Amino acid sequence: MSRAFGIVNFAGNNIQGNPMQAYRPTGAISFLGRYRVIDFPISNMSNSGIDSIQVYIRRKPRSLVEHLGTGRHYNINSKRGNLNLLFCENGDENSIYSTDLAAYVENLDAIEEMSEEYVVIVPSYMVYTADYEEFLQNHIESGADITLMYQNVDNAKDHFLNCQVLNLNKQKGVLSLEPNHGNVKNRNIFMDTYVMKKEIFLDLIDKGRKLSSVYTLADALNESCGEMDIRGVSHRGYFAAMTDLKSYFDANEELLDRRKARELFHEEWTVYTRTNDSCPTQYFEGSNVKSSVISNGCLIEGMVENSIIGRGCEIRKGAVVRNCVVNADVVIGKDVHVENMVIDKHAKLIHSNQIIAEPEKPGYIRRGDKL
């Protein structure tokens, strides 16, 4: 049993650039066909032995609550463990006041009563694999007040926009945090992943609240860099942040490369999700599928290339699906040609013949739309 409890945070106001968020919180967005984004942080916790988990939900809870349920499918001990959904009712969903810090204040009782000494806080809009037990041990051994996880990237000019950047000294001490506005290529992107003692966390909440009503936890942290021992540890391997449609599209497409996929999916590191009990996928005469990831329950008669197909999709005769991320239960009708699109759940593309976007600027078809 871990000495830490876990918090899965919601995507803040800086991360609201994906049109798919109109229908659900970022954590509930489908990922690589059969998963949801939130499966990754929760599986990381479960695999790291953290089985007291709080998930914060700010808005549109339906799909997330349905997906998480009791959390049984995450292999969390059903008696000792606990997956707790915490809602925030403070004000308007996109209001500047609706921050993670405000959510923690609102649920302070739930945090105070946790019996674990430490807390690991992770985001629900990022996908990566990390061992939080190792993260916690490093933190304890280092004697630091707070440890943050980051990844050094060389594409920060056009990726990870609006994520936080860590400015570090040579000893990996955190000097400050600032948003990534895309003006420098090489950056240490903060993975919104923290470990600290619960007491320090509570102090930080208190401090942030006193400073400003619109502060986030990262803002409060930034104010504390001078007086606290805050350190960064670097993460390697697959790392994606779903900050907008393009990054969501890229994060999925990148995993078509099996070497990349092996960075995220390890043998001994199961990614859990809720099963839908769909039957296997049926390929008919004339189907032509290449370089793609296909979920169960699909009926495929057309052509699919460089695409991720969600559960229960129908790709009819003569259809061409190229470079697309297709969510569950989508129908691509006869002879319809789609390219470079993100197609949201339940959409039906029947009447239009060609729906093609530029690869640099993927298009989006809304949930349940009929075209």
Next chain:
Amino acid sequence: MKQNNMLAMILAGGRGSRLHDLTKKVAKPAVSYGGKYRIIDFPLSNCANSGIDVVGVLTQYESVLLNSYAAAGRRWGLDTKDSGVYILPPREKADANLDVYRGTADAISQNIDFIDTYAPEYLLVLSGDHIYKMDYDEMLDYHKEHHADATIAVIEVPMKEASRFGIMNTEEGGKIVEFEEKPAEPKSNLASMGIYIFNWKLLRKMLLADMKDPDSNHDFGKDIIPRMLEDQKTLYAYKFKGYWKDVGTIDSLWEANMDLLDKNNALDLADSSWKIYTQDTDALPQYIGAQASIERAFITQGCIVDGLVKNSVLFTGAKVAPGAKIIDSVLMPGVEVEEGAVVTRALVADHVKIGKNAIVGSADSENIELVAKRVKGEE
């Protein structure tokens, strides 16, 4: 939740010896089918979908895997309060000697104490090794409507094959007048599906008598049903229309898998109103490579396909390397086919590896080749 006052008992003790190496380590009901299922998922899911709360699974032959598999009632949603899947291997009792199940009826007789704890009005007896989707609740309605003492589900088979089955001869309206086991000259083509609904009180009495009968085979088909007819009990045949398959041999197991490749096939596993539930796997979705070619195939999660797959069914985690060809074949869970190997008209057993450039099976073979051991490759 009290549902229909019917308890189900699934006979899952059979070895299925005509499945050869496939049932060397597991009982027939635990054999894999249809990409991600095991045969016993079908009766269990049917029970769950028919509103039956309590299911006993009678195991005997190589039952370790089957016991732990079926005991996880949660998979089929059989885990609410007052609901559950109970594994019932032969057990030692205070007042009797430990005995194996001597026949299908004896398996129920030895568990009368278990059934009595639920005191159901009706008992549904099923076989654990058939593939079909059926609403037992509708059958129960039929049973009640006809005020029957027992109702037996039957399916019409081609007349020329009827002598392979237990045949029910009925009068108009469905009342059974005669039962013939594998008749040389069948009078009807209504074959018993091995699915029975009994009024429990009556059956209980008959089983107690049957246990003491030294001449009995303790079998439903051979003893209990004929005795009921002799005693002038009311037996009705319930006609089932739909897909039903007894996968007793390698050829029929292969065929049942091939049936899934047809468009709009009768089993319709994609029907979300009658799902077949099974063990969840944590495998990734299917990865289809740049050189893959797939036509008429049924493929499940965890598979990696880089070669050609045609008219074939791939089970969880099967891998087909570049240049390999899988034609008219079934690859069971975890099978790996290496580069350039060709598999034709074969059923490859769980976790078997087919080496580089190996040739397995042939297009004009009479029977399907069962591959149960590693096939070495050629460089």
